[in-house]
Amino acid sequence: MANDHRVDGRGKTKLSKNLMQMKFMQRTQESNVQKELEAEQRRRIDETHWFLDLPEITVKESNFDVEPSFAVCEDLKFGRMSYKGMNPSIEKIMRSIEAEELEAISEQREREMTVSDEEMARRYSTLVGTITNKFTKKRNRTQALDEPQEKRVKKEFRKPPDE
Amino acid sequence: MAPPREETVESKSSENLRVLPGDDLSDVFISTRGSKFRLGPGLRQEGETVVACKCGILRKKEPNDVFWIDNHQKRYVPVKGETVLGIVVGKAGDVFKVDIGGSVPATLSYLAFEGATKRNRPNVAIGDVVFGRLLVANRDMEPELVCMDSAGRSGGLGIMSDGGFMFQCSLGLVRKMLSPKCTLVKQLGQVMPVELAAGMNGRIWLRGKTVSSTITAMNAISSAEFMTESEIRLMVHRLQDSVSGMWSGIS
Numbered sequence: 001m002a003n004d005h006r007v008d009g010r011g012k013t014k015l016s017k018n019l020m021q022m023k024f025m026q027r028t029q030e031s032n033v034q035k036e037l038e039a040e041q042r043r044r045i046d047e048t049h050w051f052l053d054l055p056e057i058t059v060k061e062s063n064f065d066v067e068p069s070f071a072v073c074e075d076l077k078f079g080r081m082s083y084k085g086m087n088p089s090i091e092k093i094m095r096s097i098e099a100e101e102l103e104a105i106s107e108q109r110e111r112e113m114t115v116s117d118e119e120m121a122r123r124y125s126t127l128v129g130t131i132t133n134k135f136t137k138k139r140n141r142t143q144a145l146d147e148p149q150e151k152r153v154k155k156e157f158r159k160p161p162d163e
Numbered sequence: 164m165a166p167p168r169e170e171t172v173e174s175k176s177s178e179n180l181r182v183l184p185g186d187d188l189s190d191v192f193i194s195t196r197g198s199k200f201r202l203g204p205g206l207r208q209e210g211e212t213v214v215a216c217k218c219g220i221l222r223k224k225e226p227n228d229v230f231w232i233d234n235h236q237k238r239y240v241p242v243k244g245e246t247v248l249g250i251v252v253g254k255a256g257d258v259f260k261v262d263i264g265g266s267v268p269a270t271l272s273y274l275a276f277e278g279a280t281k282r283n284r285p286n287v288a289i290g291d292v293v294f295g296r297l298l299v300a301n302r303d304m305e306p307e308l309v310c311m312d313s314a315g316r317s318g319g320l321g322i323m324s325d326g327g328f329m330f331q332c333s334l335g336l337v338r339k340m341l342s343p344k345c346t347l348v349k350q351l352g353q354v355m356p357v358e359l360a361a362g363m364n365g366r367i368w369l370r371g372k373t374v375s376s377t378i379t380a381m382n383a384i385s386s387a388e389f390m391t392e393s394e395i396r397l398m399v400h401r402l403q404d405s406v407s408g409m410w411s412g413i414s
Contacts, residue, residue: 062208063192063199063200064199064200064202064213065199065200065202066201066202066208067201067202067229067231068204068242068243069203069204069242069243069245069363070203070334070338070363071242071244071245071246071341071363072244073222073224073231074222074224074231074338074342075342075343076341076342076343076363077341077343078246078319078341079246079337079341079361079362080319080320080359080360080361081348081358081359081360082352082357082358083348083349083352083353083355083356083357083358084352084355084356084357085356086356086358086370086371086372087358087370089319090319090358093318093319
């Protein structure tokens with residue numbers, strides 16, 4: 001039996017003809033036949049379709065984006081304004097826009113000032129050894145440095161050997 | 164042609180180039196090649212080259228290499244996302260026709276107002292001035308306006324009510340007064356209570372406490388088109404003196 005097992009292209013075991021004819025394999029065989037038929041049909045349809053024998057059109061990646069608005073180019077403000085309490089709701093909107101801008105600026109500044117995640121990771125990785133040092137006792141320190149990764153084996157009951 | 168606006172001029176000779184329609188600007192881009200560029204109004208990509216299609220001054224913004232042409236212009240060409248002032252000229256079923264100064268009137272759905280539903284229509288009459296944002300603007304379709312943001316709030320857009328006065332000016336003046344470097348409106352606001360809406364289509368709507376203060380503000384804004392920042396400061400200062408004199412004369 002073992003010799004009859006073959007592996008087809010998809011890594012699926014192919015079973016022998018005799019095995020496939022057995023009663024409990026009938027359903028699988030049916031579905032296989034169905035699949036083959038479908039594939040055949042699809043191939044026939046594909047063949048009847050016409051296609052132009054042209055080289056594929058490749059869209060060249062443009063070096064330019066189009067930005068048609070002056071408002072974006074020149075960073076123009078929102079065109080609705082009110083001063084000295086002429087329209088309180090507009091003044092509220094103005095204040096919120098202004099606050100948003102300030103926040104964006106401060107965020108930008110913060111990004112420049114603080115350490116990036118990568119930098120943090122790099123620095124921290126060099127620190128790891130130093131920090132483990134802090135939590136080990138002085139006596140163990142040299143030992144801990146040599147083999148800090150050693151796992152402690154949990155004590156458990158061992159069956160005594162038979163004699 | 165308008166003299167160059169000094170506040171926005173960066174002191175680099177390769178930018179601030181004077182260009183005419185049809186000028187090939189590829190060499191400007193080749194000299195700064197490397198990253199992706201963004202072409203603003205007045206620049207057009209023709210195959211591999213970049214050509215100017217307006218006469219004006221080539222401007223550049225550093226952070227993400229945006230180039231555009233700064234020019235004097237009165238005709239508005241609708242651009243998606245810009246805020247404009249329009250006049251309602253008609254009602255056609257579910258939409259209002261709004262004149263925004265473009266080649267065709269824009270449409271404004273009656274549902275595109277804050278709190279509007281099919282049952283609860285907004286109170287818009289023909290002749291009203293609306294401040295809206297262009298949702299659709301391209302060369303093949305008629306532009307579409309909305310008077311609310313994506314969250315459904317008005318955010319300052321809508322009908323300009325309670326009187327006020329709208330006047331037409333050049334597109335450059337609106338850009339100048341909305342530019343972050345220009346303090347004209349802010350200074351004017353320190354002098355007198357005023358409310359305004361400036362549309363990118365070269366229309367400004369103003370409302371002061373009295374008719375005369377509205378006219379004063381209008382004159383100040385329209386005369387500031389070619390002024391430098393220091394000239395504007397001087398003008399507003401003089402205005403302040405006259406306004407306080409006027410008010411003390413009344414009382």
